[in-house]
Amino acid sequence: MQDFLEFRSISKGYPGVQALSDVSFSVRKGAVHGLMGENGAGKSTLIRLLSGDQTADEGEIRIEGEAQGYRSVRDAFRAGVIVIHQELQLVPELTVAENLWLGHFPGKGGVIDRRQLIRVVGEKLAEIGIDVDPSAKIASLSIGARQMVEIAKAVMLDARVIALDEPTSSLSSRESEILFALIDRLRSNGTVILYVSHRLDEIFRLCDSLTVLRDGKLAAHHPDISEVTRDQIIAEMVGREISNIWGWRGRDLSVERLRVEAICGPKLKTPLSFSVRRGEILGFFGLIGAGRSEMTRLVYGADKRHQGTVTIDGTIVPADNPPQSIRAGMVLCPEDRKFDGIVQGRSIEENMAISSRRHFSPFGILDLKKEAELADRFIAKLRVRTPSRRQDIINLSGGNQQKVILGRWLSEQGVKVLIIDEPTRGIDVGAKSEIYEILYELAGQGMAIVVISSELPEVMGITDRILVMCQGRIAADIARADFDERRILAAALPDVPTEQVQPS
């Protein structure tokens, strides 16, 4: 068996953390190799080393037996190694063809032959089977199509190794399927694909072999994925058995807490109404573009409402802005943690206290001791993995960032409604069940919780009731006793008339 890509005793440390220690494994030519592990296990570090963005303290990366001493992303490009990150690196205002040629435009004396540009790219895209118009602007493409373009770019650069970091995290299931088909074609061309994902079904669907990292060390290497089971992988990732990651249990659902009546806004034309009871965990499911996040922002007051009312325990919440919603007892953990959730460059402590500090800051003067106590208390309670509360939040893994944002709201006073959009996106299995436990505990205390998720197993696993959204409307309202995967999916699909979905 020829080992095409090989990691040899890779170690990489940052002050205070040993991100990787003595990791060795190899990947065959033409294999799709899965890389799994909890957040903080060292996957991102490994990818960063592979991309040339950083260099290992010890060990080496070999391709076809040749040690790669590259020290920059450009060097890695030249060696045929391309990493496609979650945040895509395309220029939105340029066309597909221009993006693909960027950095090495053909042409004489700086004059670009546009037609040749588009023709060559068109041929190339057809060759690898990507159905995208080469003259379309990137900004006009869906996220899925952009991802394809990114991969096409890697192919154009004659990549021998392509690493994909959580490529499906913002794709719909149909877009994911197209991506998978493309990956299959690349595999048959002999390209090595390193596939990082939290989604076990994708790993089993795509990968030939698999490496599991835990706490910066090699937890397991499976040269043949057909010899492992899901439970085995989960156990390897977390280092312990997780029998039931959902852990749902019944609660006493009593009086109505949140009532949303006929709200609509600029992006959500049809008025929406629903209500949530004390202690209830209500799930919102829908495909991408169904309007879930728009609905969330309207309810929270992040976007202006055109009409409609939101009441909590019978009191109307003003429509205007988040501070008023927070005072009324409604808080939001946003979908996009990086852009809407965390304040980069500031400490865990500051990120937690950003809202609640007004309660213990007389005349706006901080009580640093109280703030520190509060941060330490919630770091312990939510089991945030960090060396110190002073750590910049950007250095935490996704799961731990989510916990800090939860801590931000748990430290608020009188929270009655918690809206949490994609609670575990990009979060590993171990931290997932910890976050679910926190939600159950809060619901048990009488909080009304709204969970928005595009992962069906998650919505079905943790909620008491599901509202299915489709094209900006609520297409179905299903109680836990009636949860049924097919019924929920059918309601979420735009083509099926809702009448057929309702039970007769």
Place this chain on the structure above:
Amino acid sequence: MTSLKKLLLGEQGLVVIFAVAFAIVALTVPNFLTERNMLGLLQSVVTIGIVACTMMFCLASRDFDLSVGSTVAFSGMVAVMASNASGSILIGLAAALLCGGFVGLVNGVVIAHFRINALITTLATMQIVRGFALIASDGRAVGINDPSFYQLALSKFLGIPTPIWVMGFFFLVFGFVLNRTVFGKNTLAIGGNPEASRLAGVNVSNMRIWIFALQGLVCAVAGVLLASRITSGQPNAATGLELSVISACVLGGVSLAGGRAAMTGVIVGVLIMGIAENVMNLLNIQAFYQYVVRGLILLLAVLLDNLRSAAAGRRS
């Protein structure tokens, strides 16, 4: 070598460089380390120092204010004209503060509510306000009638001129506000991530309006002190001040991308600007060279800052 590198690129790198530079200058340049020269140096940076306090907040919240120079000149002018007209210095001061604060408020409202880019907005108000100063005075300097107005700048307390005390007081107050108040923390949070701060319950547009209004008020204070020192309201006073102030802030490690600022850094930045100018004066270097040196210092500071964040990035 590595420990030296660590020292220079660490949190207090700028302070270390400043201390070394100060020591070298003190030992080599004659007449530098005299009481008279030190006070003169501090006097010369009063305007920059005072305005830098609020510019720091502006930059830390990812905003920008180019109108400070004009506002300083305009409010100085207003102070002189209003006290001449009314015969009361207090009324003059109040009028100056009102005008300065108003300019800042307008900046803030246009930027926060109408969502116009801060660079463009303050570029516009910079010219409008300079225009006001010229129109009001018909382009000429306006002399101060009441000699006690001079006392604002001339009076001393414990042997140190009042403007220096005012600058020191502002350093203390704004250092406290930045580090120990909700206002300061919210400023840094907005600079770090405006949308996340908004969703976390920070009233971002109000904060921005306050920051600009405060900037206007502080410019008015600087303008009054400047007018008192130059014994008149000058419509062309403080031209180019905005660049010196922003330079001082950047020198002091305030990030133009927002979210990062420290009062000690800004103080050091202000002093470095002052010392460079002072030393060149003492060495009788032609004033024209000072522009070149100032620019070079700024470039070096930005380079240093870049190295520092790269080092911090490697560490994290």
